[in-house]
Amino acid sequence: MGSVYGKNIRLSIFGQSHSEGIGVVIDGLPAGEEIDLEELQEFLNRRAPGQNSLTTQRKEADMPSFLGGILDGHTCGAPVAAVIYNHDQRSKDYEEIRRKPRPSHADLSAEIKYRGFQDVRGGGHFSGRLTAPICIAGGIIKQILKRKGIEICAHISSIGNIRDERFGMEIPKDLQEKAFPVIDDGKGILMKEEIETARKNGDSVGGTVECMVTGVPGGLGDPMFDGVENRISSIVFGIPAVKGIEFGNGFDASMLKGSENNDPFTVEDGRVVSITNNHGGILGGITDGMPIVFRTAFKPTPSISAEQRTVDLKNMTDTTLEIAGRHDPCIVLRAVPVVEAAAAIAIYDLLLD
Amino acid sequence: MGSVYGKNIRLSIFGQSHSEGIGVVIDGLPAGEEIDLEELQEFLNRRAPGQNSLTTQRKEADMPSFLGGILDGHTCGAPVAAVIYNHDQRSKDYEEIRRKPRPSHADLSAEIKYRGFQDVRGGGHFSGRLTAPICIAGGIIKQILKRKGIEICAHISSIGNIRDERFGMEIPKDLQEKAFPVIDDGKGILMKEEIETARKNGDSVGGTVECMVTGVPGGLGDPMFDGVENRISSIVFGIPAVKGIEFGNGFDASMLKGSENNDPFTVEDGRVVSITNNHGGILGGITDGMPIVFRTAFKPTPSISAEQRTVDLKNMTDTTLEIAGRHDPCIVLRAVPVVEAAAAIAIYDLLLD
Amino acid sequence: MGSVYGKNIRLSIFGQSHSEGIGVVIDGLPAGEEIDLEELQEFLNRRAPGQNSLTTQRKEADMPSFLGGILDGHTCGAPVAAVIYNHDQRSKDYEEIRRKPRPSHADLSAEIKYRGFQDVRGGGHFSGRLTAPICIAGGIIKQILKRKGIEICAHISSIGNIRDERFGMEIPKDLQEKAFPVIDDGKGILMKEEIETARKNGDSVGGTVECMVTGVPGGLGDPMFDGVENRISSIVFGIPAVKGIEFGNGFDASMLKGSENNDPFTVEDGRVVSITNNHGGILGGITDGMPIVFRTAFKPTPSISAEQRTVDLKNMTDTTLEIAGRHDPCIVLRAVPVVEAAAAIAIYDLLLD
Amino acid sequence: MGSVYGKNIRLSIFGQSHSEGIGVVIDGLPAGEEIDLEELQEFLNRRAPGQNSLTTQRKEADMPSFLGGILDGHTCGAPVAAVIYNHDQRSKDYEEIRRKPRPSHADLSAEIKYRGFQDVRGGGHFSGRLTAPICIAGGIIKQILKRKGIEICAHISSIGNIRDERFGMEIPKDLQEKAFPVIDDGKGILMKEEIETARKNGDSVGGTVECMVTGVPGGLGDPMFDGVENRISSIVFGIPAVKGIEFGNGFDASMLKGSENNDPFTVEDGRVVSITNNHGGILGGITDGMPIVFRTAFKPTPSISAEQRTVDLKNMTDTTLEIAGRHDPCIVLRAVPVVEAAAAIAIYDLLLD
Numbered sequence A, B, C, D: 001m002g003s004v005y006g007k008n009i010r011l012s013i014f015g016q017s018h019s020e021g022i023g024v025v026i027d028g029l030p031a032g033e034e035i036d037l038e039e040l041q042e043f044l045n046r047r048a049p050g051q052n053s054l055t056t057q058r059k060e061a062d063m064p065s066f067l068g069g070i071l072d073g074h075t076c077g078a079p080v081a082a083v084i085y086n087h088d089q090r091s092k093d094y095e096e097i098r099r100k101p102r103p104s105h106a107d108l109s110a111e112i113k114y115r116g117f118q119d120v121r122g123g124g125h126f127s128g129r130l131t132a133p134i135c136i137a138g139g140i141i142k143q144i145l146k147r148k149g150i151e152i153c154a155h156i157s158s159i160g161n162i163r164d165e166r167f168g169m170e171i172p173k174d175l176q177e178k179a180f181p182v183i184d185d186g187k188g189i190l191m192k193e194e195i196e197t198a199r200k201n202g203d204s205v206g207g208t209v210e211c212m213v214t215g216v217p218g219g220l221g222d223p224m225f226d227g228v229e230n231r232i233s234s235i236v237f238g239i240p241a242v243k244g245i246e247f248g249n250g251f252d253a254s255m256l257k258g259s260e261n262n263d264p265f266t267v268e269d270g271r272v273v274s275i276t277n278n279h280g281g282i283l284g285g286i287t288d289g290m291p292i293v294f295r296t297a298f299k300p301t302p303s304i305s306a307e308q309r310t311v312d313l314k315n316m317t318d319t320t321l322e323i324a325g326r327h328d329p330c331i332v333l334r335a336v337p338v339v340e341a342a343a344a345i346a347i348y349d350l351l352l353d
Helices: A037-047 A095-099 A108-113 A121-124 A128-147 A185-200 A228-236 A250-255 A332-351 B037-047 B095-099 B107-114 B119-124 B128-147 B185-200 B226-235 B330-351 C037-047 C094-098 C107-114 C121-126 C126-146 C185-200 C227-237 C250-255 C331-349 D037-047 D095-099 D107-114 D120-126 D128-147 D185-200 D228-236 D334-349
Strands: A010-015 A023-029 A065-068 A078-087 A151-159 A208-214 A242-247 A267-268 A271-274 A291-299 A308-312 A317-322 B010-014 B021-027 B066-067 B080-085 B151-159 B208-213 B241-249 B266-267 B273-274 B292-298 B309-313 B317-321 C009-016 C021-027 C065-068 C080-085 C151-159 C207-214 C242-247 C265-268 C271-274 C290-299 C308-312 C317-321 D009-016 D023-026 D064-068 D080-085 D152-157 D208-216 D242-247 D266-269 D273-275 D294-296 D309-312 D316-323
Touching: A010 A128, A010 C009, A010 C021, A010 C065, A010 C080, A023 A128, A023 A151, A023 B021, A023 C009, A023 C065, A037 A128, A037 A332, A065 C009, A065 C021, A065 C065, A078 C009, A095 A108, A121 A185, A121 D095, A128 A332, A128 B037, A151 A185, A185 B066, A185 D208, A208 A332, A208 B241, A228 A242, A228 A250, A228 A332, A228 B226, A228 B241, A242 A250, A242 B226, A250 B208, A250 B241, A250 B292, A250 C331, A267 B317, A291 A332, A317 B266, B010 B128, B010 D009, B021 B128, B021 D009, B021 D064, B037 B080, B037 B128, B037 B330, B037 D294, B066 D023, B080 B128, B095 B107, B119 B128, B128 B151, B128 B330, B151 B292, B208 B330, B208 C151, B226 B292, B226 B330, B317 D266, C009 C126, C021 C107, C037 C126, C037 C331, C065 D152, C080 C126, C094 C107, C121 C126, C126 C151, C126 C331, C126 D273, C151 C185, C151 C331, C207 C331, C227 C242, C227 C331, C227 D228, C227 D242, C242 C250, C242 D228, C250 D242, C265 D316, C317 D266, D009 D128, D023 D128, D037 D334, D064 D128, D080 D128, D120 D128, D128 D152, D128 D334, D152 D185, D152 D334, D228 D294, D294 D334
Parallel strands: A267 B309, A308 B266, C265 D309, C308 D266
Antiparallel strands: A010 A023, A023 A078, A065 A078, A151 A208, A208 A291, A242 A291, A242 B241, A267 A271, A308 A317, B010 B021, B021 B080, B066 B080, B151 B208, B208 B292, B241 B292, B266 B273, B309 B317, C009 C021, C021 C080, C065 C080, C151 C207, C207 C290, C242 C290, C242 D242, C265 C271, C308 C317, D009 D023, D023 D080, D064 D080, D152 D208, D208 D294, D242 D294, D266 D273, D309 D316
8 A cells, every 4th residue: 555645535546657547536525615627727737747948848738537526516525536548658668677777766666566567667656747646636625725714835945055035924925826936036047047957967956845834723733643744744755756854944943942943922913823933833743823834855856867877687787777868857846736735635634633 | 643653553652741651552563572671671761861961850760561462571462551650740730831831832732722621741742751652662663673684773963063974874883882872972072062051051952863774675665655754754753843854865865966866776795785875775665675764853942941932821911931940951862762763663564564 | 535445455436326437446456466357347247237137227337447557467566546437427407316315325314414515316426336346346356365265255145035045164166157146046036036026016125145255364353443354344334235244153143052152173184173163264353264254234225116205305394206217126136246345355455464 | 453443533452351451542532521430430330240140250340540631530632541450460371271272262263363472361352351441432432422412322132032122213211220221121031031041051142232322413424434334333343242233124124125124204393304213324324313223243152161172272183171160141231331332432433524
């Protein structure tokens, strides 16, 4: 079991990069929630490739078909099932991938686990393409949360060593509309140059995504293993290439004194708030009404053009390989809506506790 | 629900800092596993306070009594239930804490969630003392894993801005025996000074713990939401004060090029290994046989002596508070065995998949 | 959440009687299991309607399309996702059903739960048609179990007051091939007459299905809430119209003395067996190697031709209704493979513990 | 894993008949629920042995000590942990039981599963004594449900072939106060004679318990695998000796016509009710506001005085055994509060969905 998430809602994601389709079943959505399919499609387009020169050139259409669960534009209580049909079901021989695991891809670990039966075409079930079903679920849930006053917004917080500003207490007004979502557009230009350089060199570059959730009521989450951090991290590590997550001040907090990191409380409009938000809206695993803030680290895409050392699994000898084709030099831009989707799913699952 | 963890084994942790006892029920351990209670006690002692001047002075005895599940020194298949009785059940009036939430403690979020009914004495169920039951479970499981050739070792990887070396491919021989577990003892001296300075100032300081698991077979974990990272992070965020986790190169990977971060494979003694371990033993959520490496960020203890701003929940006005008593200036030292315990539990739960 | 089952494998069933499709995602099947699609289709045909005059005349094609999870005739480790497209998506006005709940259907309880948003067309997600995806999953798993020497066979054990013989220690050789699966064909003739009489009267009749699982290893299941009975009943009550389940002697055991019901042990071919099997292969929730035997009670189909009393939910007044169309006078025949499928899924999930 | 139940609350039951203690951790109870410990004790006394000549003579004290979770008579949000210490920890040699499995006990299946490491003293974790922790949890939850207008009541519906009346639409007023809870006291006298006869003969006798839950709101439960029947049966099969469960008309429904079994609806006091309750309050897995009614079958206690055939596991030869001591001739009387407790837990877990 692996591609199943949630306690109150239950996502079950299926498909491989080149199987007949990829999709998701979402069990547990309440009946009567309106789904704006156009708004959903716009959200999915943010993740789709081929938007601009910075992402992979392969053109996929992320158009979901609904097999059940939606009636007259509303959830009907039955599980919502959506599929994106794969038009590109290449039957091309992938024997080389099966034989020579690509460094830092899941090829070797999958080979060990599935003993040669795994679908290696285009990365199979490990493909970044499988983030599309996460976005279908997350996009639907974002609409539900918005009606409850909960907004979720992510931005590129760094590419390589170039860092955007961090979130303050509110979501910057125009951020969600930006094609390249950064708070400081000047930094955005530098980031694009960084990606372009990587692309030209046949290399790739990593980055981080920061996500903020506003309007969250206090009291969500439980102590210990069912805290908000546990449940968000549980889904976020389901996004390919994520290698770290931190909440509030995160790793920076480990370098601070208590007197620097503590967030004093004050009364504002008859409501207790913290003056700073180093805790990222979560204390003891439970929300206190301040915005939830977290950052995730994405490693650089392991697909690069340079010749790399690997092994030949058939002969058990050292060898080299070159990964053909054009590669996505940076997945961080396309990961922004995926992080939003994951956060939406986790928060909604918590709300239903 | 909150203090329950696991898919194949199921931990249920109970108790508050000043209730009759704290403890754990571990359901799902196979019968016939030998438990060395002396070795377990030594492990628990590493977490217990009062070991030296760097930790809190309150002297607790972390001596578990077993209510069931162990017979003639072996697990008997029934749930293992252990309790540490609390000798210090202060009934002292804690009304001030209830009224004035301490900054960056769980006081406010607990007040919102439990509407005044929560046990605030000594932090209640949110107390760091609740990491003792995690260590009981983890200590038992470490013994089981060791017999399977799986070793788990953690060290203090930083205190404030002072950083220890990172793990290489093997666990340094003497690390587990050190009273102050760092790889570079010179850095250890500086760290102790940092803690001592915080203590003198009535302040606290954060840090990080790095953990390595060796001997892990390949093929553990599942793609997407049931990956090794998801399941380790799910339990690690159950440790109070943890604000971040990263695997392998983690956040550093986000600053690298693919050509720098990719780990080439080679054949060594007839087995495929990676030459470097930037991926921390996990690719696509699944182990590949390399050591699992992760780091967790601990925020500085929020209990400090300085006067701090907070609110009076009764009058809904701003006020200040001073937290009386001696505080633990740094919980990172005591957190080292807790991180090991959490990792042991997660890895064993994965092994039983 | 509701249409999700399993601990080690995870079924997620979707679709409504007249939505675009119905189907199932099966997460957690190991890679490398061969799937014989022809054998699967034959199994599905046993459930499909229109086989003979005793079942409903509507002709559905239960032909699954696989969207993922199967490659070159084997499971590939990714979730197996199958869909049966609904060709009959009647958009006919179902306002009367929404307004006048049919007695003993799920119309009223669904109306309360989903507040008018439920899909009432053809029973929606509550339709017996949703047992087809259970059969897809169960049919695949039956093939896996067979290779492990585990056989699952069910028969009609009663229709109305006419009772077939009960299972002994072995599955009767030709039972699986019979179009009307009973042990005593003479009783089968009487049963068919009973069904035919109900059909002519526009009425329906209930019955029971008995299921036996042979070749089950001892030691499956856990005490208390994770016993074999708990896990089988958990899935069996997911079949529409099931109102009871009993294991071994079941309710009859409640009328016996201990001296009558106890099963003495003996040694046979170097293996401990019980001379009788009143316990149905399960003691303390755990298998002991004897065949698992259980029976399920199906209520008569609530769709009958006679005028029935009900209420008008709009006006909140008493009224009557007649259910138009031809009804299935007895669902027990078609339920036989569904019970087998459910048992297969539960047993396999237990085997993976 | 086995002794863990629940989705929203999570019970974890521990202990063996002769370990240091038996008990339960209940995770997920909301804070602020008042617990009347005296009322709880009275409820526990209904299950305790030695009440009268009809039950086992061994005198146990079912007095729970609370280790956490309750403060000033209210739940505090932390897990409620309760233990009943075992004063009778006989270390007597139980080698004979380990060697000669008692017919229809869990001895053989436990031996297969736990390979000789199981605690056989007094039945270990399989002992009926483990129903006491279920009653602690259920007794607490019954109090919570009562405040919500939900009442749960069970009675002995049969002993051997003697049958009490079935529940109608309401709980008979004085039933809960009866020492021998039957609706028809005349039948109660016959039942007691039946038990007494079994006792004199060194034999035992089975029976059934019927349970009704009133005041349940409509809309509880989900379709398919998360229906009310699935979740109730999931916990009820955790009670030792239960071999069957049926809802509403249950197995009797399988002998009826649709025209006989269907429950017509009518409007009563502005609310839709069914005129009869053959469906037992559940349609399509979901409650419709009518009382939930179910019956469970208990096999006769397998401990009887007569010499019985069994095997010697050491020599793998046939042999006989006599079970020494006085045996409980009928567990059904003591099972009545256990069934109520199990129903309370399941219903409350559903309510928290």
